[in-house]
Amino acid sequence: MEFGYGQIGGMTLVMLSCCWAALAKEECPQAIFAFGASMSDTGNSEAAFPYQSVAQSNPPYGNTFFGRPANRFSDGRVVLDFFAQALKIPLLSPYLQSVGYDFSHGANFAFAGVTTQNITYPATVTAPFYYWVQTKQFQLFKERTLALWTIASSRKGAQRSYVKLLTKPKHFQTALYFTTFGANDFIVPLFRLGLSIQQVQSNVSIISNAMVQNTEELYNQGARTLMVFNVPPLGCYPAFLASPRIRNMSTVDPHGCLATVNEAVETTNSLIRSGLKDLRSKHPDATIIYADLYTILKDLIVNGTSYGFKETFKACCGAGGGAYNLNPNVSCGLSALVNGQLIQGTSCSDPGSYVNWDGVHVTDAAASFIARAVLQGKHTEPVYKLTELCRLSFEQFSPSPP
Template sequence: MASRFHFHFFFSMFIILFTVTIASQCKYPPVIFNFGDSNSDTGGLVAGLGFPVNLPYGRTFFRRSTGRLSDGRLLIDFLCQSLNASSFLNPYLDSLTNSKFTNGANFAVAGSSTLPKFVPFSLNIQVMQFLRFKARTLELVTTAGLGNFINDEGFRNALYMIDIGQNDIADSFSKNLSYVQVIKRIPSVIAEIKNAVKVLYNEGGRKFWIHNTGPLGCLPQKLSLVENKVLDPHGCISNYNDAAKVFNEGLLHLCQEMRSELKDATIVYVDIYAIKHDLTVNATKYGFSSPLMACCGNGGPPYNYNIRVTCGHPGSQVCDQGSKFINWDGIHYTEAANSIIASKVLSAAYSTPRTPFDFFCRG
């Protein structure tokens, strides 16, 4: 056990050093606009709806809850840190404490999906919020001469990140739709992502970073709640993961299609599924134990998830060392897992085309 702990400790230190060493490539301040769900929500749910997300959320890095659904930093936080960004990406909805958004804005809100449209905070609502944000920001730059706000060039050179789709698949299964029915809904989800990219492109965006969705069937929440499930050799729900793969294939095809259609745009597709699946099936290699069990929850092995007693609520328990767990609360990943996921993303080995994350700010 001690050797495993030391391996994980030194592996984590390598990741931190790795992200710092690549941070000097930006020629000008990086600007990022992110659209997504809880996987990249840095506080939008709390700011927008007042939804309580309390300790032990945030205990590892921030030492307090920041609205992130993890014990610490998310993948997007590590990506921003790799750029030496002046700060983490602030939630667009958090107007009480963040008014400048000099390095971009995060429109992601936990629970978001692409469908149904026009429901807070679906993808098209997030895009509409961006349009409002951009118009108001440029108005302030022009009329008030506020030079520290993002100007037109900043919006053109910004990176537009999209990380959404998981909830569309999960919600379909939760409505007791058959696998075939779930698959039939996927083209509509892909179409919404295409619409979002085209709107952002028509607004001048040219640099896109699009994450596919992870292995949904390996989440402790799904494993705990789904009855009559068929498990694969790794203990994950087969049809949930198969649906995620079908969605990912459609998203990859969409990115290929849009590269041909939007000639002067750079569209990078990132295989988050491969990274997270490898993390789960080869957990011991990365220093993790119980890859299908939540660190924070109720019920104990094998999944430690109880929908009536979720993380942070009375009756829930939290593990001593989150660094030994991949999953934090049954749905979301621990900071330790996110740090490894970030290192894989930053390697560009999982990107199509192979593109360094800082390509948009190199000049």
């Protein structure tokens, strides 16, 4: 079995529909649209490939908050869920969800495992909804939504009731578009395609260009407030640290992270930051925010004990114990025969004290930390303190079911 390395990173574009600020005008918008990967995927990968994405469909995924698997790569909520809760809006429905949907507060296009660009995967890795595809899904969603509102405006009574589940036309421009991409552009080549770090590093400009170009594509579709998360510190992730092959290609920094991996990520992030700065100059009518996930998460991993975390490098859910609690043959929530012995990927007793959930995804507690930091304007460029622009609520950030 595999860890599911391709399930992290990617892109997230969120349209929040209640209190997100139309930052350029310093007012709160009425919707979220989310495009990205596992940091925001709330069920698109499961809807597209039912009964194939087995990891997040099994316990102990979801146990901390939902009490059951909720099609999220976490013991509870992902970062996007905390954004919605802070804004006091319902958790966003996946775009591909066929029943039980509610798009009145926006829609979620995020898809676990995706990359910024169209990488030719091996047959075992299927994630076709890369960044450009998600922007086109949004375009279609917007066109159909506006058409339905036009039809509904000429009708009365019950014939208009269905639009209550749709995003209001005026909210498409005032929404916050929230994107998180790039991690899978490292994970897939390194773990799936067997490339070296040096080979991946030679392509970082392609990754950053895709991030910037697709951000501009969203602008061309009417987005005016966009938040772009950079690539996290993958060299500090248990899955990277526990891989002998990846460790042999890197040096280890004083904190215990893989320096060569993080240097490649830092180069990518520098290019993304520069590209977004150019976009701001090109489109002064838009607010384009660079969210430094790398710095926020590395600080949490390196200084986790000062924030109340006990384990910052070890995966909560895995097998094998040791420094990282990972076995490459056993995924969280699944079992496998290893040397004739059946081994189960099980959860630790206190996920809230861990930063990392399954080797490549953060816990509910860590996602809460990340969301709060960004909402408070920490490590964002330009600096936007959304707590001052919106009446945010952090009451539901504790791990208690809704």
